[in-house]
Structure formats: C-alpha cells, structure tokens
C-alpha cells in the first residue's frame with residue numbers, strides 16, 4: 001500500500017482525538033508509504049501541524065464556506081474530488097455521526113467496498129485484516145478487502161494515537177473544491193448542550209439508569225465525572241423517564257462507547273445497554289440488587305445504594 005488519505009474532524013473548534021487515532025491506523029496499514037491528512041473547516045490550517053506531528057506526511061486543508069459545517073452533499077463532493085486527484089490506495093474516516101453518514105456514500109458513488117467501525121488493523125498491503133465488532137459487540141469479525149480502494153471508518157478510543165513528535169514536518173496545501181447543487185445548507189447551529197467531554201471519546205464515563213430516580217439524582221454522578229475528568233452517560237430507561245437528555249443515551253439505539261473506565265450506577269444492564277458499553281476496558285457496577293445482570297459484565301461490583309456509594313467515591317478521588 002503506497003498512499004492512504006485520512007479525513008480528520010474538527011468539532012466545536014477542537015480537533016477530535018479519533019482523527020489522530022485514524023492517522024495511527026493509516027500508519028499501521030501503509031507502513032513506509034504516505035499518509036495524507038485532510039481537514040475541512042475554518043480551523044483546518046491551525047490543526048494541520050497537529051495531524052503531521054501525530055504521523056501524517058502531508059496535509060490537504062480546505063477552509064471554504066461550504067465545508068465549515070458537515071453536510072453530506074458538500075463533503076461527498078469534496079472527498080470524491082480528492083480521491084480523483086490523489087488516487088490513493090485507501091481512505092480512512094472517523095466512525096462518528098458524520099463519518100458513518102459519509103463513508104457509505106463515497107463507497108456507493110465509487111462502487112467499492114467499505115469496512116465500518118474498525119477497532120484494529122493488522123497485516124500489510126493486500127493482506128491487511130480489519131477487526132470490527134458484530135452482534136452488538138458480542139463477537140468480533142476479521143475482514144479483508146479486495147476492492148481497488150480500501151475504505152474504512154475507525155471507531156474512537158480503540159487504536160491509540162501515535163506519540164506526538166514535535167520534530168515532524170510536512171507540506172500543507174490549501175484547496176478549493178468545485179461544490180455545486182447543494183440540497184442542504186446549514187444556516188445556524190443551535191446547541192442543546194454546551195461544553196463537556198464528548199461521550200464517544202471520553203476516557204471515563206459515569207452512567208446512570210432508572211435507579212437515579214430524577215434529574216436531580218444525576219447531580220452526584222456529574223460531580224464524580226467531573227472529579228475523574230469524565231463524561232456522564234445514561235441508560236435508555238433514564239432518558240425515557242426524562243431524567244436526562246437522549247444525547248446521553250448509551251446502547252444499541254444510543255452511542256457506542258469504549259472508555260478506559262465505565263461506572264454504571266443504578267442501571268440493570270439490559271442487553272441493549274450492554275451493546276453500547278461492554279467493550280469498555282474496566283467496568284464498575286453499582287447496584288442495590290446483587291442479581292442485576294450488569295454484574296455479569298462488571299470487573300468490579302459494588303452492591304449498595306448509589307446515593308451512598310457515589311459521594312464516597314467522589315470524596316475519595318478528590319483526595320488523590
């Protein structure tokens with residue numbers, strides 16, 4: 001494999017970490033070949049050197065207006081033009097909401113294959129093997145591709161980013177695409193929640209379920225998450241009961257997360273919830289019911305009332 005393009009992502013003015021993880025995946029796949037990074041949006045030039053220092057050889061950036069916010073049409077047109085110009089052997093995207101939307105459209109337009117939600121890449125050249133979860137994370141399959149263009153999306157928090165090398169340098173070229181006939185134009189973005197750590201990239205998640213009992217009941221979880229530098233998540237039970245927003249929902253019909261530490265408080269561990277978090281590296285369950293299914297996947301279990309246990313944990317972590 002000689003050349004791979006990596007489409008990084010900027011969100012809320014920050015380069016998403018999964019962009020750097022996709023660069024690491026590309027480096028694994030391409031070995032001594034070329035990794036070309038791509039960034040769109042008005043901060044693209046600013047973050048180009050960050051991508052280079054994490055393993056990219058050359059950057060292509062575009063700060064044109066149509067690419068400031070993600071839209072399927074504009075990003076698809078820009079990526080197809082890049083693929084036509086660069087003729088790479090492969091392209092990696094982030095397995096985020098926009099990457100999940102864009103990658104299949106590129107694949108369909110080019111009539112090529114796609115491996116989505118990749119958690120590891122091994123081998124070289126034509127023997128490249130992609131690992132991805134199936135059956136809601138209960139098993140993993142390994143796939144290889146025989147299409148001319150290797151197209152894949154990389155799941156956040158699985159392939160570690162390469163160590164930053166301050167001495168790395170590379171060309172940054174700025175391009176303008178011929179983007180036309182857009183069916184969607186974003187005029188304004190109204191955010192429901194502001195700030196906070198992105199759930200899908202968080203290293204620590206404190207998740208609450210119906211056992212949290214109210215919106216107010218999430219407060220101790222928020223405090224613990226803050227002390228641990230993590231994010232708050234929820235079961236669908238808690239979202240349905242209107243204790244929190246659906247943007248926090250983890251599971252089969254919510255977000256899929258793989259943090260280093262997942263603290264599950266007052267949630268039973270329904271199969272649909274496990275689908276979104278069972279690949280977490282360490283799972284701690286807090287539940288009053290010793291028979292709760294969450295204990296079957298937990299590395300550590302605390303049988304007790306979350307309103308007693310969580311403040312104790314917060315207090316202890318504050319001391320350390």
Ligand code: FAD
Pocket residue numbers: 208209210211212234235236237238249250251252253254255265266267268269270271272273276286287288289292304305306307
């Ligand atoms: P419960 O099952 O009611 O569990 C509450 C738990 O809290 C109990 O185990 C109880 O012992 C414990 N508890 C109560 N009080 C305390 C306390 N004070 N201290 C400690 N523990 C306490 N669910 C998801 O989460 N994500 C999904 O994406 C999802 N998708 C679904 C898709 C489909 C098609 C369907 C049919 C369902 C889906 N569900 C999903 C719903 C899922 O089946 C469960 O209903 C839901 O996960 C239950 O939420 P819960 O664990 O918070 O509530």
